[in-house]
Amino acid sequence: MSALLQKLRGLRTEAGLAAPVIAPPASTDVRRLVQFRAKHTRPALPIASLDREVVGEEIAPGLRFTETHADWPSPPGIIDARFARLDDPVHGANLMHFDTETTGLAGGTGTRAFMIGAADWVGERFRIRQLTITSMSAEASMLRTFASWLNPETVLVSYNGKCYDAPLLATRYRLARLPNPLMGLRHLDLLHPVRRRWKGVWENCRLATVERQLLGVVREDDLPGSEAPAAWLTYLRGGPATNLRRVAHHNAQDLRSLAGVLLHMARIP
DNA sequence: CCGGCTGGGTTTGCGGTAAG
DNA sequence: CTTACCGCAAACCCAGCCGG
Numbered sequence A: 001m002s003a004l005l006q007k008l009r010g011l012r013t014e015a016g017l018a019a020p021v022i023a024p025p026a027s028t029d030v031r032r033l034v035q036f037r038a039k040h041t042r043p044a045l046p047i048a049s050l051d052r053e054v055v056g057e058e059i060a061p062g063l064r065f066t067e068t069h070a071d072w073p074s075p076p077g078i079i080d081a082r083f084a085r086l087d088d089p090v091h092g093a094n095l096m097h098f099d100t101e102t103t104g105l106a107g108g109t110g111t112r113a114f115m116i117g118a119a120d121w122v123g124e125r126f127r128i129r130q131l132t133i134t135s136m137s138a139e140a141s142m143l144r145t146f147a148s149w150l151n152p153e154t155v156l157v158s159y160n161g162k163c164y165d166a167p168l169l170a171t172r173y174r175l176a177r178l179p180n181p182l183m184g185l186r187h188l189d190l191l192h193p194v195r196r197r198w199k200g201v202w203e204n205c206r207l208a209t210v211e212r213q214l215l216g217v218v219r220e221d222d223l224p225g226s227e228a229p230a231a232w233l234t235y236l237r238g239g240p241a242t243n244l245r246r247v248a249h250h251n252a253q254d255l256r257s258l259a260g261v262l263l264h265m266a267r268i269p
Numbered sequence B: 001c002c003g004g005c006t007g008g009g010t011t012t013g014c015g016g017t018a019a020g
Numbered sequence C: 001c002t003t004a005c006c007g008c009a010a011a012c013c014c015a016g017c018c019g020g
Helices: A002-014 A028-040 A136-148 A165-175 A191-198 A207-215 A225-236 A242-265
Strands: A057-060 A063-070 A095-102 A113-122 A125-133 A155-158 A186-189
Touching (some): A063 A136, A095 A242, A113 A165, A113 A242, A125 A136, A125 A242, A136 A165, A155 A242, A207 A242
Parallel strands (some): A095 A155, A155 A186
Antiparallel strands (some): A057 A063, A063 A125, A113 A125
């Protein structure tokens, strides 16, 4: 029972909720067990980490926001997206590149997004915005903020987002009882056109490979995507934010590559 | 005339593959 | 652990034709 209570308390702390008042154990047996535990167990991370700096400003409790602008030689005007089997031309100003970082790959209801990166063209500049939650309870604010960036004319751009990011966000919006802002939007998923063209030519068609072959991007100090869940969970449990910042860095690079690959495939210099 | 084979075109099914 | 899509192959369908 004590272990259960402790687990519950931990979960409530992670969720950003105040610790509930726990009634003292009824029997002396239980009390002795609690005392034994207190004596022989220690918190998972006894020392609060020194490095707890998360980038960006807090725009809501537990929700951090960053906005950067990248210089880019040529913003797209109208894009012929038939290479991605979108028959109607796409206005560059309606593009919304997006990429999520999540707690795992399992896709189902157990997986949540802790970071949403989105990038679009604002005039002559490429704008990258990122949302990161530092508590479970901030998820709804993050989802609402991301929704406010989209409109019915938005054309989503992603890498495998049709199968991964979009369905995952759809379940997160449903669980948060919020309308799904991705519903009905056109979606340009670059994975499939890339595969059609370079499958069998390159060793694989992962985004990291595509950006290297097509854009000459060489990532330095890159955190593998598979380590993203641990980076966030470590921070959530009071650990250092070092790797969480690297996840944000990685996410921003993914967004730049998304735009680069799109322009390359649409034959825009 | 009728049953069954064949060729051309479409549909269905399955394996592989990205995403953290 | 999941989900969607692509590409390829097997299956399927139908028409046309030939042999019995």
